[in-house]
Amino acid sequence: xxxxxxxxxxxxxxxxxxxxxxxxxxxxxxxxxxxxxxxxxxxxxxxxxxxxxxxxxxxxxxxxxxxxxxxxxxxxxxxxxxxxxxxxxxxxxxxxxxxxxxxxxxxxxxxxxx
Amino acid sequence: xxxxxxxxxxxxxxxxxxxxxxxxxxxxxxxxxxxxxxxxxxxxxxxxxxxxxxxxxxxxxxxxxxxxxxxxxxxxxxxxxxxxxxxxxxxxxxxxxxxxxxxxxxxxxxxxxxxx
Numbered sequence: 001x002x003x004x005x006x007x008x009x010x011x012x013x014x015x016x017x018x019x020x021x022x023x024x025x026x027x028x029x030x031x032x033x034x035x036x037x038x039x040x041x042x043x044x045x046x047x048x049x050x051x052x053x054x055x056x057x058x059x060x061x062x063x064x065x066x067x068x069x070x071x072x073x074x075x076x077x078x079x080x081x082x083x084x085x086x087x088x089x090x091x092x093x094x095x096x097x098x099x100x101x102x103x104x105x106x107x108x109x110x111x112x113x114x
Numbered sequence: 115x116x117x118x119x120x121x122x123x124x125x126x127x128x129x130x131x132x133x134x135x136x137x138x139x140x141x142x143x144x145x146x147x148x149x150x151x152x153x154x155x156x157x158x159x160x161x162x163x164x165x166x167x168x169x170x171x172x173x174x175x176x177x178x179x180x181x182x183x184x185x186x187x188x189x190x191x192x193x194x195x196x197x198x199x200x201x202x203x204x205x206x207x208x209x210x211x212x213x214x215x216x217x218x219x220x221x222x223x224x225x226x227x228x229x230x
Contacts (some may be wrong), residue, residue: 034219036221041226042223042224043120043207043221043222043223043224044158044207044221044224045221046219046220046221049219090157090158094219101148101160101163102148102160102209102219103160104150104157104158104160105157106156106157107156107157
């Protein structure tokens with residue numbers, strides 16, 4: 001069975017500073033990887049995903065994540081954060097199978113400080 | 115594309131009553147839908163996986179008689195919390211997946227259930 005680890009439960013960072021949110025996964029088979037963002041009292045929004053191909057994936061709002069198979073990691077980065085990036089970020093993994101259930105990490109709370 | 119509508123967004127019910135939550139895929143056929151529960155400041159816990167026309171597969175520790183899931187069509191799945199108790203209060207989120215692996219994994223906006 002797959003599992004996801006997000007080592008940092010809370011990450012405070014000053015506005016316009018860079019940030020990295022770490023994600024490691026465990027699986028015995030090939031996986032798809034995702035980052036979701038959740039704003040207070042809202043559902044989840046897909047930030048970016050890795051299915052195949054280039055190991056570096058980017059979102060439209062400046063986030064990027066790199067799939068590293070040897071380190072089983074999928075860290076999320078942004079070179080300059082905004083106040084509006086304050087939210088909960090979830091890394092998720094799905095084993096490539098007929099049902100593809102998505103398993104979430106515990107989440108990282110990103111707080112951007114003015 | 116790939117929009118999932120979840121209704122209601124908030125519901126308050128009395129202890130002992132049942133509550134139904136709907137999850138609809140608006141512009142694609144969802145062969146598989148997933149139901150999650152999220153506790154405050156916690157991650158999402160997968161409750162069950164439902165496939166259209168067949169019985170749902172529940173995760174270990176989830177009471178299937180308490181959380182009834184029906185996936186009668188390719189665009190609708192429902193979660194019914196039966197005989198609700200205050201400890202069932204939580205944020206419930208559904209997710210729908212289409213035929214292609216990269217097409218689905220769209221989440222609904224969630225339902226905040228409060229049992230009083």
